[in-house]
Amino acid sequence: xxxxxxxxxxxxxxxxxxxxxxxxxxxxxxxxxxxxxxxxxxxxxxxxxxxxxxxxxxxxxxxxxxxxxxxxxxxxxxxxxxxxxxxxxxxxxxxxxxxxxxxxxxxxxxxxxxxxxxxxxxxxxxxxxxxxxxxxxxxxxxxxxxxxxxxxxxxxxxxxxxxxxxxxxxxxxxxxxxxxxxxxxxxxxxxxxxxxxxxxxxxxxxxxxxxxxxxxxxxxxxxxxxxxxxxxxxxxxxxxxxxxxxxxxxxxxxxxxxxxxxxxxxxxxxxxxxxxxxxxxxxxxxxxxxxxxxxxxxxxxxxxxxxxxxxxxxxxxxxxxxxxxxxxxxxxxxxxxxxxxxxxxxxxxxxxxxxxxxxxxxxxxxxxxxxxxxxxxxxxxxxxxxxxxxxxxxxxxxxxxxxxxxxxxxxxxxxxxxxxxxxxxxxxxxxxxxxxxxxxxxxxxxxxxxxxxxxxxxxxxxxxxxxxxxxx
Amino acid sequence: xxxxxxxxxxxxxxxxxxxxxxxxxxxxxxxxxxxxxxxxxxxxxxxxxxxxxxxxxxxxxxxxxxxxxxxxxxxxxxxxxxxxxxxxxxxxxxxxxxxxxxxxxxxxxxxxxxxxxxxxxxxxxxxxxxxxxxxxxxxxxxxxxxxxxxxxxxxxxxxxxxxxxxxxxxxxxxxxxxxxxxxxxxxxxxxxxxxxxxxxxxxxxxxxxxxxxxxxxxxxxxxxxxxxxxxxxxxxxxxxxxxxxxxxxxxxxxxxxxxxxxxxxxxxxxxxxxxxxxxxxxxxxxxxxxxxxxxxxxxxxxxxxxx
Numbered sequence: 004x005x006x007x008x009x010x011x012x013x014x015x016x017x018x019x020x021x022x023x024x025x026x027x028x029x030x031x032x033x034x035x036x037x038x039x040x041x042x043x044x045x046x047x048x049x050x051x052x053x054x055x056x057x058x059x060x061x062x063x064x065x066x067x068x069x070x071x072x073x074x075x076x077x078x079x080x081x082x083x084x085x086x087x088x089x090x091x092x093x094x095x096x097x098x099x100x101x102x103x104x105x106x107x108x109x110x111x112x113x114x115x116x117x118x119x120x121x122x123x124x125x126x127x128x129x130x131x132x133x134x135x136x137x138x139x140x141x142x143x144x145x146x147x148x149x150x151x152x153x154x155x156x157x158x159x160x161x162x163x164x165x166x167x168x169x170x171x172x173x174x175x176x177x178x179x180x181x182x183x184x185x186x187x188x189x190x191x192x193x194x195x196x197x198x199x200x201x202x203x204x205x206x207x208x209x210x211x212x213x214x215x216x217x218x219x220x221x222x223x224x225x226x227x228x229x230x231x232x233x234x235x236x237x238x239x240x241x242x243x244x245x246x247x248x249x250x251x252x253x254x255x256x257x258x259x260x261x262x263x264x265x266x267x268x269x270x271x272x273x274x275x276x277x278x279x280x281x282x283x284x285x286x287x288x289x290x291x292x293x294x295x296x297x298x299x300x301x302x303x304x305x306x307x308x309x310x311x312x313x314x315x316x317x318x319x320x321x322x323x324x325x326x327x328x329x330x331x332x333x334x335x336x337x338x339x340x341x342x343x344x345x346x347x348x349x350x351x352x353x354x355x356x357x358x359x360x361x362x363x364x365x366x367x368x369x370x371x372x373x374x375x376x377x378x379x380x381x382x383x384x385x386x387x388x389x390x391x392x393x394x395x396x397x398x399x400x401x402x403x404x405x406x407x408x409x410x411x412x413x414x415x416x417x418x419x420x421x422x423x424x425x426x427x428x429x430x431x432x433x434x435x436x437x438x439x440x441x442x443x444x445x446x447x448x449x450x451x452x453x454x455x456x457x458x459x460x461x462x463x464x465x466x467x468x469x470x471x472x473x474x475x
Numbered sequence: 476x477x478x479x480x481x482x483x484x485x486x487x488x489x490x491x492x493x494x495x496x497x498x499x500x501x502x503x504x505x506x507x508x509x510x511x512x513x514x515x516x517x518x519x520x521x522x523x524x525x526x527x528x529x530x531x532x533x534x535x536x537x538x539x540x541x542x543x544x545x546x547x548x549x550x551x552x553x554x555x556x557x558x559x560x561x562x563x564x565x566x567x568x569x570x571x572x573x574x575x576x577x578x579x580x581x582x583x584x585x586x587x588x589x590x591x592x593x594x595x596x597x598x599x600x601x602x603x604x605x606x607x608x609x610x611x612x613x614x615x616x617x618x619x620x621x622x623x624x625x626x627x628x629x630x631x632x633x634x635x636x637x638x639x640x641x642x643x644x645x646x647x648x649x650x651x652x653x654x655x656x657x658x659x660x661x662x663x664x665x666x667x668x669x670x671x672x673x674x675x676x677x678x679x680x681x682x683x684x685x686x687x688x689x690x691x692x693x694x695x696x697x698x699x700x701x702x703x704x705x706x707x708x709x710x711x712x713x714x715x716x717x718x719x720x721x722x723x724x725x726x727x728x729x730x731x732x733x734x735x736x737x738x739x740x741x742x743x744x745x746x747x748x749x750x751x752x753x754x755x756x757x758x759x760x761x762x763x764x765x766x767x768x769x770x771x772x773x774x775x776x777x778x779x780x781x782x
Contacts (some may be wrong), residue, residue, distance in 0.1 A: 009647035190489035197490060221687040412679035420671070449496040455496065457504070460657060461664040 004044045006255045007207050014041070014291050015259065016176065020174030022263060027184040031158050034263075038161030039231055042127070045167075049125040052090065053161060059086050059157040060135040068149040076143055083139035087132045095129065127167035127325055131160055133294055138174045140298055147174045164259040168252045170270040170290035177265070185264025191441075192261050197452075198441050199258025203251045205455040210420050211247030212464045214240040222386060226395035230465045232410035234399045238379045240413060241386045242422050248471045249288070269437055273378045273428045275378070278370035279352070280344045283378060291327070297319050313349065318342040328385070333393060337384040344377060420462075427451075506656045512656055515663040518577045522625050528572050529597035535726035536567025539670075541573065541592065543584045544605030547723045549763035551573040551605060553775040560779035572599065576625065578618075580610040580638065585624045585703040585710075593714065601717045605777075608750075611720070611738075612699035617646040623652030624659030638702070701738045706775040708742035718744035721778055724755045724770070726763060747781040749774065 004010045017036045024029055043050045063083040067076050081475045098120050105117035138159070141147035150156035159178045165171075186192070221229065223238030229237070253270035270290050277283035284292045300320040306313040318339070325338015362370070380397070387393035431439050440448055513520045532539050538561065542552055554571035561569035574587065592599070597664065604611075618642055625651075640646045650661040669676045683749050711718040720739050722731060728751045739746050752774065759770030765773060 008644055010643045013647075014642065155729040188492075194493075197493070216683050216687065220683045223686050408675040409679060409682075411674040412676060415673045416669075419669070445490075445492045446496070449493045449500075452493065452497055453500050456501070460661050461668070463661065463663065 004041055005257070006252065007204055010044075019262060030185070031155070031181065034163070035154065035158050038158070038163040038166060041163035042161065042166060045126050046123070052125055052128070053093075053131060054133050054157075056087065056090065056132060057157045057160045058153065059083070060139050060160075061150060061153045063139050064149040064156070065392050067139065067142050080143045083136065087136050089127065091132055094124055096326075096330045098122055099474060130169045130171055131166060133171045133291075133327075134177075135160055136299065137171070137294060138178070139356065141174050144308075145393050147178065149293050150174075150178055150474070151182055154362065162265070164256040164263070164265075165253075165267055168256075169288075169310050170253055170256065170268050171294055172267060172290070176268060180265050188262060188264065192264070195438060196258040196261035198438065198448075199254050199261060201455050202439060203253075203255030203258060204459055205251070206247040206254060206424075207251030208463045209247075209455075209458045210424060211244045211251055213420050213462060214244040214247065214288075214417060216464060217416055218244050218386065221409075221413065222388070222392075226392050226399060229396065229399050230410060231402065231404045231409050232406060233413065234396045236325050236410050236413035236417065238383050238386075242275075242375075242379050242382050243417065243424075245385075245471055246271070247424075250274075269340070273432050275375050275425070276371055276428065276432050278367060279374060280341065280348050280377070281469060284341075284345075291324070295324050295327075299323060310350070314346040317345045317349065321345060332390050333384050333387050334439070336390060336393065337381050340381045340384060344381075423454075476494075477733075484508070490721065497660060498750065505655055508660055510655045512660060515660055515667060517662065519663060522576050525574065525591040525596065527721070528574070529595040531593050532572050532592070532597040532599060533595075534569075535568075535570050537570055537601040538566050538601070539570055539572060540601045540603065541572045541588075541599035541604065542574045542603045543564070545579045545610065546575065546577050546765060547607050547610075548605030549573070550761075550767075551723045552741075552769050552778075553771050553776045556772060556775040560776070575605075579621075579642055580612065580614055581606075581701070581703040581707060582613055582620075583622065585707040586622060586626040586628070586631055586635065588707065589631060590626060591708065593710070594628050594630070595598050599716060602711055603719045604722060605721055605723050606731075607723055607725055610700075610733070611701055611704045611731065611735045613704075619649040620652040620659055620662075623649035627653075644759075699732055699734070701735050704735065705738050705742065708739065708744050711744075712742055712752050718742065719747060720744055721747040722750040724750050724752060724759075724766065724774065726757050726760050747776050747778060751779060752777045 014037075018033065021033055025033060039050055044054055044117060044189045060083055061334065063079050064084075070076055070079075075342070100118075102119045105119060108117065138150075138156070142149050150159065155178070158181045159174065162172075164179070186310060188196075218240035219419075221233055221240065224233075226234075250271040253267075257267045257269070268290055270288060272286040272289065274283055274287040277286050282308075300316055301352070303316040303319060304312050304314060317344075321342030322335060322338045325334045325336070328334045328337070333334055383396055384393045386388075387396065431437060436442070443451075504640070513523050527726070532541070540557065540561070542548055542554075552571075552573070554573070557571050558569045573585075574591065576583065576587070579587070581604075588602070591597075622635065622639075635649070636646065640649055666677070666680075673679075708718050722729075731746075732741075735747065754773045754777075755766070755770055759766055759773070760766040
C-alpha cells in the first residue's frame with residue numbers, strides 16, 4: 004500500500020474517520036490494527052516477523068528494566084542485539100554471504116554446484132528492527148522508560164505512517180506520544196499536515212518518478228556506450244530521484260502522522276545545500292545518521308580517543324551504514340566512499356568549520372557545488388548494478404564530452420523538474436525553518452500548493468512506482 | 476444559524492481558506508479544460524468527433540463500412556481506395572467511417588463501438604478491425620483512465636467493474652476520469668508543454684519507454700486471452716454486421732495467436748492476413764512502426780482486393 008495510491012488514501016480516510024471519534028485507548032487499538040493491515044497488505048506472512056520482533060524486544064526491555072545487575076542487563080541487551088541482527092542477517096545478508104563464499108570457493112578451484120538461498124526481503128525490516136533496537140538500547144542506558152504494556156509497544160513498532168521506510172523514531176520521542184493522549188486535530192496541525200502531504204506527493208510523483216525514467220534508461224545502457232554528459236545526466240537524475248523518493252516518503256509520513264496527532268522527526272533538511280560531508284550527513288536521512296552516531300559511532304569511542312581512532316570509527320560507521328542499505332558491494336563501496344570522504348574532511352579541516360567565521364556567499368555556493376558533486380559520485384556507486392558498471396561510468400566521465408540528443412533531453416528534463424524545487428528549498432534554507440511556508444500568507448501558500456497540485460495532475464508518469472527505500 | 480456561521484467563519488479564517496481556494500482553482504481548471512480539450516491532441520479531437528461520425532453514419536443511405544483500430548490502422552488505410560474498389564465491385568454509394576484512437580486495442584474497441592456507434596443507433600454494414608500482433612488480446616484494460624473518459628458507456632460500467640477492473644486503483648482512476656476531464660486529459664498536457672521546451676522530447680520519450688518495456692511490441696505470449704475480441708465479434712454478429720479482421724504489416728513478420736484465430740473463426744468473421752504482403756518493404760515504415768503514404772496505398776489496395 005503505497006502512500007501515493009488511491010488504495011492508501013481510501014484506507015487512511017477510513018482510519019482517520021474512525022480515529023477522530025474514538026477515545027485515546029481505542030485510538031491506539033485502531034492504530035495497531037491499521038498498522039498490521041498496512042504491513043500485511045504487502046505480504047501477510049511477514050506479520051509473524053514483526054509480531055515476533057515486537058514480543059521479543061518488549062520482553063527484553065522488561066527484563067532489562069527489572070534488574071539492576073549490570074551483567075544481567077548487558078546479557079539481555081545482547082539477546083536483543085543478536086535477535087534483531089540475526090533477523091537482518093538471515094533476510095538481508097544470508098544470500099549475499101553464501102554467494103560470496105561460493106565465489107571464493109570457485110576461485111580456489113571448487114567446481115561443484117553451489118546453492119545460494121533466495122530469500123524475500125520483508126519490506127521495512129531494516130527500519131523497524133533499528134527502531135526496536137533503539138528501544139532496548141535506550142532502556143538499557145536508562146534514558147527511556149520501558150513501554151507500560153506490550154500493546155503500547157506494539158503500537159510504537161507498527162505505527163503505519165513510518166513503518167516501511169522511516170523516519171526511524173526513538174522511543175523517547177514516539178513511544179512517549181503513543182502512551183499519552185494526542186492533541187485533537189486543530190487548524191495548525193491540519194495546515195502542517197497538508198503542507199507535508201502535498202510536498203511529499205510532489206517530491207515523489209513529480210520529481211522522483213519522472214527522473215527515475217531518465218536514470219533507469221541511462222543506467223540500463225552499456226556503460227561503455229555512454230558519453231560523459233549522458234553519465235552525468237544519469238547521476239544527476241538519480242541524485243534527485245532518490246532525494247525526491249525518500250524525502251517524499253518521509254515528508255508524507257510526517258503529514259499523515261500530524262493529522263493523527265503525532266509528530267515525527269524531520270528526516271531531511273535541504274541535503275543538497277550541504278557545504279561539507281559532515282553537513283550533508285546532518286541533513287540526509289537524519290534518523291539513520293543520528294541512529295548510527297548514537298548507537299555505533301559513539302559506543303565505538305566517537306571522537307574521544309584521538310584522530311586515528313576517530314577516523315577508524317568513522318570508517319566503520321559509514322561502512323556499516325552502507326551495508327544497512329543492502330547486501331551488495333556497491334552499497335559497501337558507497338559507505339566506504341562516504342567514510343573516506345568524512346575522514347579526509349576531518350583530517351583537512353579538523354573542527355575548524357565550527358570556529359570559522361561566516362564564509363562569503365560565493366565560497367558557500369562553491370562548497371555546496373563541490374559537496375553536491377562528491378555526493379553524486381557516491382550515488383553512482385549506490386545506483387550501479389555492479390562495481391564494474393560504476394567504475395566504467397566513472398571512467399567515462401574523464402573522456403568523450405560530446406553533446407548528444409539524449410544528454411540534451413535528460414539534462415533539460417532534470418532542470419525542469421529540479422530547478423523549481425531548488426529555488427523553493429533555497430527560500431526555506433534562508434528562512435531557516437522547514438515549515439516556513441505554513442507561516443506565509445494564505446494566498447501565497449495556496450498558489451504554491453496549486454502549482455504543486457497541477458504538476459501532480461499533469462506531470463505524473465503513467466504508472467506509480469515503488470519507493471526505493473522499501474527494498475532496504 | 477449561529478453554529479453554521481461559526482463553521483463558515485472557521486473555514487474562511489483557518490487553513491480552510493487555502494483548501495477552498497484550491498478547490499475553486501481546480502474547478503476553474505476543470506472548466507477550462509472542458510473548453511480546450513479538443514485542442515489538446517488530434518487523438519482527443521478524433522474521439523470527440525465520434526458523435527458526428529455516428530450521425531453521418533446514421534444519415535448515410537449507401538453501404539457503411541466502419542474501420543476500427545489504432546494508429547496502425549490510421550496510417551494504413553486510404554478510404555478513397557477502399558470506396559473506389561467497392562464502387563468498381565458494383566456497390567453504390569459506399570462510405571468509409573473511421574474509429575481509430577491512438578494506443579487502443581480490442582478492450583477499447585469492444586467498449587467504444589457500443590458507446591459511440593451501436594448505442595447511438597449507428598449500425599454499419601461491415602466492420603473492419605485492424606490489428607498488429609498484439610492488439611486483439613485483452614491487454615491493458617490497464618488504461619482505466621482512457622476507458623473511463625472515452626470508451627465505456629454508462630450501461631457498460633457494471634460489466635467493466637466485474638470483468639476488467641479488479642484493482643481498486645484502476646476503479647478509482649476509472650471513476651475520476653469519468654467525472655473529470657482535467658484528470659482524464661492529464662497525459663495529454665505533458666507533451667504539449669515539454670514538446671517545444673525539451674530538445675528531442677518525443678523521440679527520447681519513445682526511446683525511454685522502449686527501454687522500460689523492450690518487449691512491448693513483440694509477439695503475444697501464449698497466456699493472452701481474447702474475451703473482448705470475442706464479445707465484440709459476438710455483438711457484431713447479433714446486429715447482423717459483417718465482421719472482418721485484418722492484420723497490418725510490421726517491420727518484423729508475425730502471425731496472430733492461434734487462440735485469436737479460433738475466436739475470429741468461431742464468430743464467423745473473416746480474417747485477412749495481410750501482415751506479410753508483397754510490395755511492402757522496411758523503407759515503407761516511416762518511424763519503424765507505421766506505414767508511410769505509399770505503403771498505405773499498397774496496403775489499402777491489397778485489403779480491398781482480399782477475398
